[in-house]
Structures are given as structure tokens and as C-alpha cells.
């Protein structure tokens with residue numbers, strides 16, 4: 001299926017992140033004019049009065065489950081969920097079956113993404129073979145493959161062996177890539193069920209201590225310093241982790257960090273009802289951690305918001321807390337939760353949302369075009385938001401295959417009205433278009 005709209009389309013009167021209003025013309029998948037654009041014959045105009053236009057979001061941390069976990073999500077269904085959330089680029093984690101640890105699987109995932117046509121699906125390669133943490137995976141071969149992998153991670157598991165981690169960092173440097181670490185010292189979290197604190201003690205569940213995350217980040221920062229390589233820290237969840245990242249950045253270590261929307265909004269108090277939708281790894285932490293994470297995102301210590309979208313079939317979440325799978329879906333709700341946690345609390349404005357959800361993640365992933373602001377000549381990956389909307393988030397608002405969202409039934413602000421991928425709408429009037437519809441428009 002060919003991509004890229006050849007007709008002319010104008011998004012009229014939208015506010016941009018800097019607060020100015022403009023009309024934006026899209027032709028052939030590219031932004032060709034910005035300003036006050038009088039209507040022209042044969043041109044499709046979208047009235048965006050009162051709406052906000054941002055560059056499409058870039059997710060550094062998406063679990064698509066294909067190959068091997070198609071009952072929970074596929075590249076196609078995850079791509080639809082991404083479009084629903086205003087994303088135009090997502091990075092697929094390699095904890096599939098088989099793991100994406102060589103050119104074969106990463107090329108397969110990239111090809112499925114291209115075929116789906118909703119977003120740019122960029123595979124992340126595993127750090128170790130089979131994600132077993134023993135032998136290095138084929139990092140260079142994956143970087144040189146057609147999937148052009150630049151991010152490597154064993155996410156779901158920590159690269160716990162410091163020797164393997166150092167070698168991975170050295171190889172990542174050779175291919176101008178980055179190691180994205182799931183920071184969890186496994187010896188400190190065996191059997192852990194939720195944040196190690198008052199709630200875990202009350203519920204009699206095994207705690208997941210903050211130091212298990214912080215110790216690995218500190219170790220890896222020092223390893224990255226000694227190799228001169230780039231380290232990215234996945235889903236930072238504790239106040240202490242923020243301190244370590246801030247220290248490492250001050251020393252000039254090449255470190256970046258992401259936070260999930262759920263760690264900006266929810267706390268371990270949610271676990272009191274034993275509702276397994278709130279079970280996630282790293283676990284939800286305390287209100288103090290949430291406050292520090294928000295401040296760190298606002299001041300740039302934490303670079304990016306990443307979803308850790310983790311679909312699970314209903315049966316994996318229906319069991320009792322200790323047997324339930326860890327993870328929650330998050331693509332469809334990410335910007336809504338960021339609006340609630342960060343914008344409506346006055347901590348940041350939309351320019352900073354653009355930085356955290358589009359520009360910085362694109363820079364970390366080495367995507368030059370996606371890292372640019374809305375400008376003439378830039379590819380038309382765009383999201384149109386209605387920040388004034390407010391509604392109860394419903395299962396019908398989920399576009400992926402799984403429904404393990406912690407936000408169902410909650411009132412959330414904001415709404416994704418339209419998403420444009422390479423100039424072609426994938427979402428219009430808040431509805432994800434079908435494959436035939438986006439094909440017909442291309």
C-alpha cells in the first residue's frame with residue numbers, strides 16, 4: 001500500500017505549541033505552507049478553531065506482542081492504538097516470542113508496521129540473545145539491517161550482568177545507538193508484587209524496593225561514563241532515581257530518562273482494592289515520588305514521556321493480584337494523562353509537552369525529521385488535540401486489542417481529534433480510520 005497524500009489539505013486556525021494560531025497546508029505528505037492561507041479550490045479544509053496542533057508523538061517504549069503474543073496485541077492493532085493516542089512513531093520492545101535479537105525478527109516487525117500503515121514502527125533490538133542476559137545479541141547486524149535499529153533493550157528484564165552491560169554499551173557506541181535499560185536489580189526484587197512501602201506492608205505483599213532501580217541506574221551511569229556511550233533509562237519511577245539521573249547529567253554523562261504517564265498520575269494506594277489493572281513493573285510508587293517525577297519532567301531532568309504500553313489478555317489480569325500479569329495499556333491515554341498531571345497542574349505548557357512527547361524522544365532515537373517542530377518542509381506527522389474536552393474514558397475509546405487500562409471509567413481531560421501520518425489522516429473526528437479508509441485517501 002502506498003503512503004503519502006497527494007491532495008492538498010489545510011488545517012485551519014489551530015493553535016501551535018507556542019500559542020500562535022496559523023493555518024497549516026499539507027501536500028504530498030509534507031507541510032508546504034504555514035500562515036494565513038485563504039481557501040483555494042479543490043483543497044480540503046479542516047476547521048481547527050479552538051484546537052491545538054502538535055508534531056505527532058514519538059513513543060520510546062511500546063510492547064506490540066507480535067510475533068508470539070498476538071492474542072494480546074499485533075503490530076496492526078498496536079499501531080491503531082498509537083494513532084488513537086496521537087502517535088506517529090512508536091518503538092517496539094523486543095520481548096516477543098521469539099525475541100527480536102537479530103535481523104530476522106526486527107525486519108519482520110518493521111515490515112508489519114509498514115504494511116499496517118498507521119505509524120512508523122521502529123523495532124528495538126534485544127541486548128542479549130533470547131533476552132536471557134548471558135550472551136550479547138547481534139547488535140551490529142540489527143543496526144545494519146533494513147530495520148536500522150538504534151535502540152537496544154532487554155526490557156521486561158534488566159541487563160543485570162555488569163560485564164554484559166559494559167560490552168553492550170561499547171557496541172551501541174559503534175553503531176551510534178543507545179542502550180535502554182529496564183533498571184531492576186533482580187536479586188532485590190525476587191517475588192516483588194508492588195512498591196515496598198506502607199501499602200505493601202498493609203496488604204502483606206512482597207515489596208519492590210526503590211533501591212533496586214536506583215542502584216542499577218547509578219551503576220549504569222558509571223559504566224556509560226567509562227565507555228563514553230549513551231544510556232537511556234526506561235520508566236524512572238522513584239525520587240531517588242531522579243537524583244541519580246540529575247547527578248549523572250551534571251557530570252556530563254550521556255544519560256537520558258523517560259517516565260510513564262501512570263507514574264506521573266497513580267500511586268500504590270491504587271493497589272488497595274487488589275485490582276490487577278494497577279499491577280505494573282516498575283510498580284506504582286508514593287505520592288512523594290509522583291511529585292518528584294513531575295518536577296523532574298518539568299525541569300528536563302527526565303527527558304521524555306514513554307507509555308510502556310503493555311497489553312495483556314483479560315485472563316492474565318483476572319486472576320488474583322500475585323498471579324496477575326504486570327503492565328497496562330497506555331498509548332490511547334498518554335497525552336490525556338499528561339494533560340491532567342502536568343498541564344492542568346500548571347507545571348508545564350504545551351511547548352514542554354511537545355518537547356517531552358515528540359522532540360526529545362525523537363532525538364534520543366536518532367530520528368532527525370520527527371525531532372523538528374512544525375515547519376515548512378517537515379514531514380506532516382501531526383496531532384490535533386482538543387484540550388477543552390473532558391469525558392469519561394471508556395473501553396470503546398481503546399483501539400488496541402487489550403483492555404487492561406487503569407483509566408476506564410475515569411474522567412480525563414483532552415481528546416485526540418485527528419492524527420496525520422505522512423500527511424494522511426489515521427484518526428479523524430476522534431475516530432481511528434479503517435485500513436481501507438487510510439488506503440483510499442493515500
Ligand SMILES: [Zn+2]
Pocket residue numbers: 155156157182234235281282
Ligand atoms: Zn520495563
